Amino acid sequence: MRYNTRMASVGRTVQSAIYRAGSFGRRPTVPTDGGQLETAAERAMSRRAFGYVAGSAGGEATARANRAAFDRWSIVPRVLAGTPERDLGVELLGRRHDLPLLLSPIGVLSSAHEDADVGAARAGRTAGMTPVLSTQASRPMEEVAAALGGSDFWYQLYWSSDDDLAASLVSRAEACGAEALVVTLDTAYLGWRPRDLDLGHLPFARGEGIAQYTSDPVFRRLVEARVAASAGTDPGPQPRPTPAAVRTLLAMSRNHPGPTRDNVRSPVPRAAVETFLDVFSNPSLTWDDVPRLREMTSLPVVLKGLLHPDDATRAVEAGVDGVWVSNHGGRQVDRSVGALDALPGVVDAVRATGSAVPVLFDSGVRSGADAFVALALGASAVGIGRPYVYGLALAGEPGAAEVLRHIAAELDLTMGLAGCPTLADVTRDRLRTSP
Ligand SMILES: Cc1cc2nc3c(=O)[nH]c(=O)nc-3n(C[C@H](O)[C@H](O)[C@H](O)COP(=O)(O)O)c2cc1C
Numbered sequence: 001m002r003y004n005t006r007m008a009s010v011g012r013t014v015q016s017a018i019y020r021a022g023s024f025g026r027r028p029t030v031p032t033d034g035g036q037l038e039t040a041a042e043r044a045m046s047r048r049a050f051g052y053v054a055g056s057a058g059g060e061a062t063a064r065a066n067r068a069a070f071d072r073w074s075i076v077p078r079v080l081a082g083t084p085e086r087d088l089g090v091e092l093l094g095r096r097h098d099l100p101l102l103l104s105p106i107g108v109l110s111s112a113h114e115d116a117d118v119g120a121a122r123a124g125r126t127a128g129m130t131p132v133l134s135t136q137a138s139r140p141m142e143e144v145a146a147a148l149g150g151s152d153f154w155y156q157l158y159w160s161s162d163d164d165l166a167a168s169l170v171s172r173a174e175a176c177g178a179e180a181l182v183v184t185l186d187t188a189y190l191g192w193r194p195r196d197l198d199l200g201h202l203p204f205a206r207g208e209g210i211a212q213y214t215s216d217p218v219f220r221r222l223v224e225a226r227v228a229a230s231a232g233t234d235p236g237p238q239p240r241p242t243p244a245a246v247r248t249l250l251a252m253s254r255n256h257p258g259p260t261r262d263n264v265r266s267p268v269p270r271a272a273v274e275t276f277l278d279v280f281s282n283p284s285l286t287w288d289d290v291p292r293l294r295e296m297t298s299l300p301v302v303l304k305g306l307l308h309p310d311d312a313t314r315a316v317e318a319g320v321d322g323v324w325v326s327n328h329g330g331r332q333v334d335r336s337v338g339a340l341d342a343l344p345g346v347v348d349a350v351r352a353t354g355s356a357v358p359v360l361f362d363s364g365v366r367s368g369a370d371a372f373v374a375l376a377l378g379a380s381a382v383g384i385g386r387p388y389v390y391g392l393a394l395a396g397e398p399g400a401a402e403v404l405r406h407i408a409a410e411l412d413l414t415m416g417l418a419g420c421p422t423l424a425d426v427t428r429d430r431l432r433t434s435p
Contacts, residue, residue, distance in 0.1 A: 009085055010099075010128075011368075011412035014405050029395045030402050034366030034387060037403065041390035048201045049111040053389050055195030058334025062327055066364030069338030073373045074434045081419030086412050090423055092358050092381055093180050093300040093321055095152065098128040099408055100375055100423055104326075104362045104383035105156035105182065105304075107136025108209035110255075112393040118147045119397030120388060125151045127404035132156050132182055132383070135169065138208060140215035145176035154180040156304065158187060161282040163292075168218040170296045181297055182324065186305030188283035191332035206248055207255035207269055210276045214257055219272075222279065226271045290318040302360065305332075307342040309349035316355045322380075323350060324360040329385050339363030340374060344428075347378030368410025372418070375426045 018028055031037045042050050056063035090100045103124045109116040117139040124131035125148060133141050135158040145153065155173035160166045170181060196202060203209050213219040241249075252273055253263035263269050293301055300321035306312050307327060315323050325346050327339045339361065347359050361374045362383030371382040384407055391403030420426050 009412055009416065010088070010405070011086075011409040011416060014409035015413070028402065028406075030391045030399050030406075032406050037387060037390045037394075041393045045112065045393045048199055049393070051195035051199055052108065052111060052201065052203060053106075053386060053393075055193050056330035056334070057191035057193055057332055059194075060330060061334050062332075062336040062338070063330030063364075065336070065338035066327065066330055066340065067338075067366075069340035070364060070370050070373055072434050073340075073377075073431050075369065075372060075376075075414070075418055075430060076432055077417055078419030078430075081421065081425075083416045083419060083421045085421070086415050087422045088408075088412060088415070090381060093302075095179065097130060097381065099411075100379075100381040101127075101129045101371060101404070101408060101411070102154075102360070102381055102383045103129055103131040103388055103404070104385040105132040105134035105184070106385060106389055107134045108138060108203045109134075109389065109392060110138030110208060111203060112389050113396045113399075115392060115396040115400075117144050120392055120400050121148055121153060123388065123392070123397050123400035123404055124153075126401040127408055129384070129404055129408070130154060130179075133173075133178070135184075135212050136204070136209040137211050140211050141173060141178070142176045142215070145178075150177065152179050154178055154182055154302075156182040156184055158184055158280060159282050159285060159289075159293075160279045161284075162218070162222065162279045165213075165216065165218045165222070165279060167296050168216055169212060170299075172216070174297060174299060178299060180300045180302060180321070181293075182302045182304050183293060184304045184328075185285075186326065186328050186332050188281050188285070191328070192334070193331065204276060204280075205273060207252035207273055210255075210272065213276050214272050219275065219279075223268060223271050223275050226275055227267050230267070230271070287314055287318060290315075290320070294319065302358075304360075306346060307337055307339070309345040312346040312349045312359075313353060316350055316353045316357060320357070322358040322360060324362070324383070325379070326360075326362045326383070329363050340377065343374065343377045343379060351378075365407075368407050368412070369414050371407065371411045372414045372426060373431060375423060376428055376431050378428070 031040050088099050090097050109120055117137045121131040121144045130152050132154040134156050155178035252269040253260045256263045256269035302322035302324055303315045303320050304324035305326050306323050312323050325343050327336045343361055350359055358380035360381050361379035374382045387403050388400045391399040
């Protein structure tokens, strides 16, 4: 069932359904509390998969700062506001969205569940939220677009060091129906992530999360050139294969398109991984490169990963269509500013230019009340990240959909209980800083 948030109160609909099922002895498939959701997912996931999803950079101070920033704000509800129904709709990049909530782009979803990107995107559609498909997806964007059957999605780009590859990914996104291009700028390198480092685990090195690349014609040509260049060269003495090396080779072969038994004997899956590691990102990019994005696409462009107000001003001056405040869920820079702490400064900087472009936000949102706070601080819409991955890990597509519905329901009820019939009423003066 898709929830029409304009007609009905999504909060009461979801809440009543849970209590009604409870009277027949059925409990929600996924915990409704963000903390318990994470604990349940940890039990369901492999150590590596959970480490990859839950882990952040360094001592994880940024991840803690993301949560602590929410604790510094309190909602001050107003009464007798006459809120029998809420309108949670918002206009973003030329289209009305039923909810001010998006699925933040998340890579390697196959490590959570085999439903992976298709399941997550369809869960978003069920819950009335637009999914943002990742460049590090486990399924090609065309497959996800087909599974969505024409409903809306955005595409997130990691701007490769190979411009032709970046352009090819963008043109595929346009061709399969993406509505907007989100360019993530905080990942010129992968952050220092002890949970993954201590397990020696990088999913991409096993061929996981590189489906957008292995399905790309430009990328495939790069791989063919690498294979041709190494053909006939003496690889030198080879170390004896260890069981772990054999498992990695098998994983690469399984994750590569085509029959695994052919891939095992082919140099291509390994060359694909090595090529990916070479071209993944472009640390040389500067603001002077932003106009080239415009030449690559006619889609609206959103820059993701901004925290500094001056960067937001530059983004608006560069003519982008939106900015996305995020610290990648604390996965990139340890001891970074909490994303919510950065939000008001960015909103003020953008509005000071006179621009009305949307300011999107994510990093640390675990509930509908969190989303309310971010909206009150000026976010136009809020990205949900890890929680939907945990739902996916627990129960596939339906689990992810349930998590998203719970967050939407709580946002709707919080608005109703705080006396806000529409998003226009969710303003900074509804908040106080906590003592
Ligand atoms: C496992 C994982 C993979 C991610 N992959 C991507 C990605 O491919 N592209 C991207 O722009 N952001 C990626 N992100 C960042 C999310 O888009 C989002 O900014 C982050 O999850 C927000 O933090 P939160 O989940 O703690 O709320 C990833 C985050 C996680 C947890």
